[in-house]
Amino acid sequence: MxxxxxxxxxxxxxxxxxxxxxxxxxxxxxxxxxxxxxxLIILNFVTNQAIQTIEDRVEISVYFHGSAPQTxxxxxxxxLRSLSQVKDVQTVSAxxxxxxxxxxxxxxEAIVASLEEIGGNPFGPSLIVKAQNxxxxxxxxxxxxxxxxxxxxxxxxxxxYSDVVTxxxxxxxxxxxxxxxxxxxxxxxxxxxxxNTVRMSIFIxxxxxxxxxxxxxSDRFVRAPFFLEMILLSLIxxxxxxxxxxxxxxxxxxxxxxxxxGESIGLVNYFEQNGLMIFGLEFVGLVLLTLFSTGLAMRKYxxx
Amino acid sequence: xxxxxxxxxIYPPNIVGIESVSLNIKPGEFVSIVGQSGTGKSTxxxxxxxxxxxxxxxxxxxxxxxxxxxxxEVPMLRRQIGVVFQDYKLLQxxxxxxxxAFALQVAGAxxxxxxxxxxxxxxIVNLHDKHGRYPNQLSGGEQxxxxxxxxxxxxxxxxxxxxPTGNLDTLNAREIMDLLAKINEFGTTxxxxxxxxxxxxxxRRRVITLEDGKISSDVEEGRYKL
Ligand SMILES: Nc1ncnc2c1ncn2[C@@H]1O[C@H](COP(=O)(O)OP(=O)(O)OP(=O)(O)O)[C@@H](O)[C@H]1O
Ligand SMILES: [Mg+2]
Numbered sequence: 001m002x003x004x005x006x007x008x009x010x011x012x013x014x015x016x017x018x019x020x021x022x023x024x025x026x027x028x029x030x031x032x033x034x035x036x037x038x039x040l041i042i043l044n045f046v047t048n049q050a051i052q053t054i055e056d057r058v059e060i061s062v063y064f065h066g067s068a069p070q071t072x073x074x075x076x077x078x079x080l081r082s083l084s085q086v087k088d089v090q091t092v093s094a095x096x097x098x099x100x101x102x103x104x105x106x107x108x109e110a111i112v113a114s115l116e117e118i119g120g121n122p123f124g125p126s127l128i129v130k131a132q133n134x135x136x137x138x139x140x141x142x143x144x145x146x147x148x149x150x151x152x153x154x155x156x157x158x159x160x161y162s163d164v165v166t167x168x169x170x171x172x173x174x175x176x177x178x179x180x181x182x183x184x185x186x187x188x189x190x191x192x193x194x195x196n197t198v199r200m201s202i203f204i205x206x207x208x209x210x211x212x213x214x215x216x217x218s219d220r221f222v223r224a225p226f227f228l229e230m231i232l233l234s235l236i237x238x239x240x241x242x243x244x245x246x247x248x249x250x251x252x253x254x255x256x257x258x259x260x261x262g263e264s265i266g267l268v269n270y271f272e273q274n275g276l277m278i279f280g281l282e283f284v285g286l287v288l289l290t291l292f293s294t295g296l297a298m299r300k301y302x303x304x
Numbered sequence: 305x306x307x308x309x310x311x312x313x314i315y316p317p318n319i320v321g322i323e324s325v326s327l328n329i330k331p332g333e334f335v336s337i338v339g340q341s342g343t344g345k346s347t348x349x350x351x352x353x354x355x356x357x358x359x360x361x362x363x364x365x366x367x368x369x370x371x372x373x374x375x376x377e378v379p380m381l382r383r384q385i386g387v388v389f390q391d392y393k394l395l396q397x398x399x400x401x402x403x404x405a406f407a408l409q410v411a412g413a414x415x416x417x418x419x420x421x422x423x424x425x426x427x428i429v430n431l432h433d434k435h436g437r438y439p440n441q442l443s444g445g446e447q448x449x450x451x452x453x454x455x456x457x458x459x460x461x462x463x464x465x466x467x468p469t470g471n472l473d474t475l476n477a478r479e480i481m482d483l484l485a486k487i488n489e490f491g492t493t494x495x496x497x498x499x500x501x502x503x504x505x506x507x508r509r510r511v512i513t514l515e516d517g518k519i520s521s522d523v524e525e526g527r528y529k530l
Contacts, residue, residue: 004412211393214353215454216382217410219375 004221012228015201022197023233029193030237030290031244033186034282038245040179041278042267047172049265051134054164058131060140061104061157063097064124068152073125076149080129083143085136090128097126104157123154191293194233198226198297209302223298230290238283246271305331305462305493306352311361312517313347321347321356323517329495331461334488336504337497339514345497348514349466352495353385354378366461383411386455386463386492390470392447394439394454400426401435404454411458425453429483445476452483463487466497477503 016023064073073091080089092100098121105111115122131137137158144156202209212222246268253267271278306329313321322344329335337345350356351363354373362371370381394403401422408418426432429449439447448468455463465484469477481503488494498504504511513521 003414007409207393208395211395211406212410213379214382214387214393215407215410216379216458218379221410221412 008221008224008228011225012232015205015225015229016232019197019201019204022200026193026197026233027237027240029186029190030234030286031240033183033190034237034241034286035244036179036183036186037282038241038278040176040183042249043172043175043179045267045270046265047168049267051168053265054168055131055134058134058137059158060129060131060137060144061100061126062129062144062153063101063126063155063157064152065154066094066122066124068124068149072149072152073127076144076146076152077127079146079148080127080140080143083140085132085139086129087132088128088130090130092126092128094121094123094125097123100126101157124152187289191289194230194290194293195297197233198230198294199301201226201229202297202301223302226294226298226302227291230294231287234283234286234290237286238279241282242279305329305333305366306495307362307364308351309362311351311358311363313344313351313356314359320344320517322351322514324361325514325517325519326361327512327519327522329493331493332488332491334485334494334507334509335496336507336509336511337495337514338499338504338511339520343514344517345514346466347517349387349464349495349497352462352464353387354381379411383458384460384462386452386458386460388448388451388455388463388465388468390467392439392444392451394447394450396439398438399435400431400437400439400442400450403439403450404457407454407457421457425456428456428486429453443476444472445479448472448476448480449483452480452487456487460492462493462495464495464497467499468496469498469500469503474502481507 062076077089077091080086101123102112102115129140131140141156141158144150144153209222249267249271253265306327308325308327311325312323315321325344325348337348339345347356351358352365354370357373358371362369364370365381366384368381373381395406398406404422404425405418408421413421423432423435426435429452431446431449431453434442434446439450442450448471452468463484468484469480472480477500484494484496485507508525510522510524512519
């Protein structure tokens, strides 16, 4: 058993070297396929991260009248916290509310002027409500119209990011569709190329295969080197893709960060943590793909 | 040793290879199959090592019914039958030694057995001093002797030779025939397909003549009639 494995491995390596350029072409195609898949993974991660960052900033400020009773405010907080669309409710004191309001509206001279005119603090305490999703925004605004406390509310402030998020989602959906289409095309080409590589390999070795069979080589002994050769090519392709992907994300990570406000989005970190799983799965997928097309080619061209 | 019962081989669409051939070859026999071109000699040989399956009839080798032998059983059969061809079928990129060893390797033989058997069979064919050469550095006769050495590594009960001297001059052909006779003396049943009238006459062994896929004569100590 061991000795056969050794011999089969030896034959597989010989196939690889003797058809060097064929091997190179096959690896190139496998790498292209893997590259599109990895770009899709990166795209997915980056857009999710971007949307996440934006959604984190989506909040509604609810200012109460100075005269609003504490129980009403407490009711409002309890009610909002009970909603599944609400991620977080923060309470802010009257003074903090004023500061906050001034900060948000400091560009608007009319509002600043009218505040000065009033003098003192017209605000009661306020709430900062964070939504679970951008799309929950409208729901929460509606919820705030609840008669139990709506009369005590002086003003609601929010910056609506939903347009931005929709734009990101639309763009990435388009890019993703394109990416998936590209991967499928590359996948099909890869299957064809592997198929052809095996076919050529069988053709090149037909004399040897004939003699092997004549002197009593078993099916498995004849077939195994072809399968092994393809597993070898898959392994090399995975290494090549590792050498491409890691530098690529290291270079591009800061650029992505720029789009979403300068913080690191943790792409390198993500690949470091999940790299084994990502590339492990890709390797398994690749091996299944190559074995499938190798089997197909052998069924057609290798009558054992 | 070898039993054919009403064996026919019809190639698609409707080409007769052999038709209703019955024969019984006993262990240790040396049988020559002769006949004109296209009369089914190679077909008969191919049926023996299961390169082809019979369309009708029954074939037994050493008590093993190989009529409908399964694909995965063929290697086992091939390791018990030696085969030799007109075109030697040697691997050009392997040396004499490696070509012979190859037949043991594909059967999963351990290295120590290979080191033991290969020199032995190369000795039988008298090529031990040329074991490092490549096939293209050998004469036709020497190449055929390598092929014969290779066919002997599994100590086959049956040796099938399809025109082994077809590409050789008289002298080389004689050497090969002497070698086959020697192997036969060791107890191996030899089935020889040939065109060579002189060889058959010299042998004075059983001769089966095929004509249009049928046996037209089968005589002990025969002569090539044509
Ligand atoms: N694979 C095949 N497919 C179709 N017909 C075949 C095949 N092999 C052989 N034949 C036909 O079967 C018949 C017998 O062929 P075979 O090769 O057995 O003859 P042979 O006696 O060995 O001839 P030769 O002396 O020329 O080698 C011929 O008519 C041949 O054309
Ligand atoms: Mg023939």
